[in-house]
Amino acid sequence: MVTQTGPTADTPGFSEMPDARGHFGVYGGRFVAETLMGPLEELRLAYERYVGDADFQAELDHDLAQFVGRPSPLYHAERWSRELGGAQIYLKREDLNHTGAHKVNNTVGQAMLAKRMGKRRIIAETGAGQHGVASATVAARYGMQCVVYMGAEDIRRQAINVYRMRLLGAEVVAVESGSRTLKDALNEAMRDWVSNVDDTFYIIGTVAGPHPYPAMVRDFQAVIGREARAQILAQAGRLPDALIACVGGGSNAIGLFHPFLEDRQVALYGVEGGGKGLDSGQHAAPLCAGRPGVLHGNRTYLMEDADGQIIETHSVSAGLDYPGVGPEHAWLKDIGRASYVAATDGEALQAFHELTRTEGIMPALESSHALAYARRLAPTLDKDRILIVNLSGRGDKDIHTVAALEGIQV
């Protein structure tokens, strides 16, 4: 393995990553079938053109404000902080966005790009259904045809989100291959894209996939960190000591982290789905317990066996149940700029209940993993320390899961 170092006076800074071919150090890149190489280049050129286009940015800002409801608040969870007895915890309230999670920041951006590229049909993959709902939502908003690929197993677990997508006019396709979960839905969406590439735009929901997706999705999600940085400076008069976010593919985490990367004094913690514990092997924590490989168009940390086959993951949270992770996280891990830890299903559930009871905010199970780590970290720090936790989604979608785990019939 190549030894990697972080940006120095002689190397490109964080904002210059990825390089021209989509590499974050040895990670990222464009590992796809030849048929997609041309369309990916077309997408990169379109994205680079519109990211600097005043009309595009004005329309994006308008829709983020008026349709999504941005900026989202930065909320000081005073009571929970007091109970934990240490650092002050601030919550970035992405749960208050339209559709209930951070996912819509990205789908609005990509749908606007699709429209400008003349693509009338959008496709998406989804695990828990949040990205599928966010994609179906923007398809309805912009008058586009929408097809969402979802593992048959996830369709069974997330019936309400399936119905939401159908109400929004999307076609939901059950994926019966492989483990019938998110990774297989992504495979199937790629197969659709390669077959319909002339009129179809593939909205990937996280900071993974072939270049330019990891950089493009990061840029659309970085609104989270830009707002949080300004908000904490206004509210507390200084930068936070640490940021904490859950990591499945890693889009909410990179969105929060990215505008703080140059602020070296701000510690960054990504929290993976620890499932039944890293020692059990039943988890979704490639950065903590996996190794580098190539899947879904990029080189990154993966959950794989000795033959290089991708193995099934486990997490109580469907949104973290993915065997890969965005390549920028793999790079940030190797250079030591961010730390990656895991929280178990049990720790996440405990944090879910605690926040609900002490603050009146019901977090998504994904976000509960970030809260679980905050719960561990805060008591070890002085009361004048500041943590920002990305509350990436709301928990309404998870109440059946929580009830079932506790033996309650809803």
Added chain:
Amino acid sequence: MSRLAACFDALRQRRRTGLIPYVTAGDPQPEITVALLHALVEAGADVLELGVPFSDPMADGPTIQAACERALRHHTGLADVLEMVREFRRGNAHTPVVLMGYLNPIEVMGYDDFAGAAQAAGVDGVLTVDLPPEEGADLVAALKSREIDTIFLAAPTSDAGRIERMSASGGGFLYYVSFKGVTGANRLDVGAVRDQVSRIRAHTGLPVGVGFGIRDAQTAARIAAFADAVIVGSALVKRIAALADQPQRIVAEAPEVIAQMRAAMDADGAQAAAN
């Protein structure tokens, strides 16, 4: 000269179009794969394409996805596939074998270790579906040092520059993907493929093989009229799937698909030569 180059030279001299069947190693069980490869040569195969099973075959349609799943039930991995090639070579020293699959199993084994083991086993070419030339320099170099050709896929969306680049770093033959889609799909337009192949020939000196969606003998013969090789995967794998419950019949019966294609291609070729 590499076994692949020698094979295509001999085909050219005989004015014969190559026939390249694909099977997934270990489908439906590892014990039959080597015997099946020998039977495919008997049926008229000029080159063999042996699929390395992968858990996430993104570029494949349902037929080859299912073949991977059947093979993975027996945990057929890259090391097992190389062992199959080694065993095949004990009975056949001349038919080129190309491994086809996805990059991750090779990443895990390590490029140099893989290239060394593949050479020792008697592999002639490696085709990695998710490794375009931009990302392929290190693997190409490792394979080249072991005298193994890297075979690239060209698609309807590949421009002249990309085809030239593939030809410069690749070897053996260029695999033209006949349409935008996944393996086994039903969207082949022979006329469009003919036009594309003549466009591609202006930018490559490599032989051009055509694959994806070639389902029957008649289509194989029509493609053979202008391609250097016809590559057949899903049509053969479907026969294997139909016999998956009676694997003892596969070696005897599945290669019939290939024999029929061979016969149709040769009949058309003979007619063309007579005219």
